[in-house]
Amino acid sequence: MKGLWEGRFRNLSFPQFKYKFHSKDDGLRLDFLNYLLPVLQIEVSLKAFNPNGFFTELQRQLDKVAGILGAYAKERKYFTIDDVATDLRKALGGDKYYCENLASILVYSADNYDRIMRKHSNFYNRFITYNESKERYSIQNSSYAGFIDWIRIDSRHLLNQSNRMGESDQNFEMFLPKVNRERIEKTFILLGILEAFGLLLYRVNGGDNPEIFLRINSRLQIERNLQDPMNYKNYILENVHLRHKISVAMLTYLFKNQVDNETFWEHIENYFLGNIPDEVLAEVQSI
Secondary structure (H helix, E strand, O other), rough: OOOHHHHHHHHOOOOHHHHHOOOOHHHHHHHHHHHOOEEEEEEEOOOOOHHHHHHHHHHHHHHHHHHHHHHHHHHOOOOOOOOOHHHHHHOOOOOOOHHHHHHHHHHHHHHHHHHHHHOOOOOOOOOOEEEOOEEEEEEEOOHHHHHHHHHHHHHHHOOOEEEEEEEOOOEEEEEEEEEOOHHHHHHHHHHHHHOOOOOOOEEEOOOOOOOOOOOOOHHHHHHHHOHHHHHHHHHHHHHHHHHHHHHHHHHHHHHHOOOOOOHHHHHHHHHOOOOOOOHHHHHHOOO
16 A cells, blocks of 8 residues: 555545545546455464364364253243353353353353344244343244354354465464455354354454453453453553554654654654654653
8 A cells, every 4th residue: 555655646645545545535546446345354263273173172062052052942941141151060061150151152142143133034033032020031942053053054164264364273364354244243253152162262353443342241251360460461452552652752753853844744644654763663662
């Protein structure tokens, strides 16, 4: 993008060019803009050493979850998230916090999956409902099996995407087009479930809005951060803080040196291109 701007569009400021480029402005007369597809970059790290180990463990856990949901459906039993956590602990083992976290994510994910499917299909029957008077959930029909199958099948599709890149089967990145909102929502539901199962870790780059997700019901993560707060990392906050320090140091540099108007705007354009004066970077390091 920098080369294109320098070669053909120096009559525009770089911020103006970026805006027109990303909004696909016809005034730029760049025919290829209509073929560009905005994407999300997803970094994935599998806990298993290879995909076969990943899918073997996923199948084991899904079979246990299917048995629990099937029992609720057969008995027409009302249940709470705590009930699911107790049953998961019996079926899967694991500590209390792990099962509570997994139970809450499974129930909320099932409800969100139901909502998305219902939104896009008038003939879809929701399988999980919440009774406000009883403050409990219930499984209404056998469509929970479709939810389990979706996790299994889409997990394979997710890991076998053609746009996947990486040096190993364990650590890789993939790209998700932003044009299909339903697909994005379902992908994040799936990734959240797989992470709750302890099968992978993931990070998303390139969203439309910078967001920090806090799972208040994730006691396991909260417990870990409370036990070791000095090792807590949040890349979004760290990046925002770094950019703030650079912008303050840059403005200080410009006004201290009292540069002329032309030089001032040249420095500003270079700043947005990522060309930061060495004096500014040195000042940031010393802060």
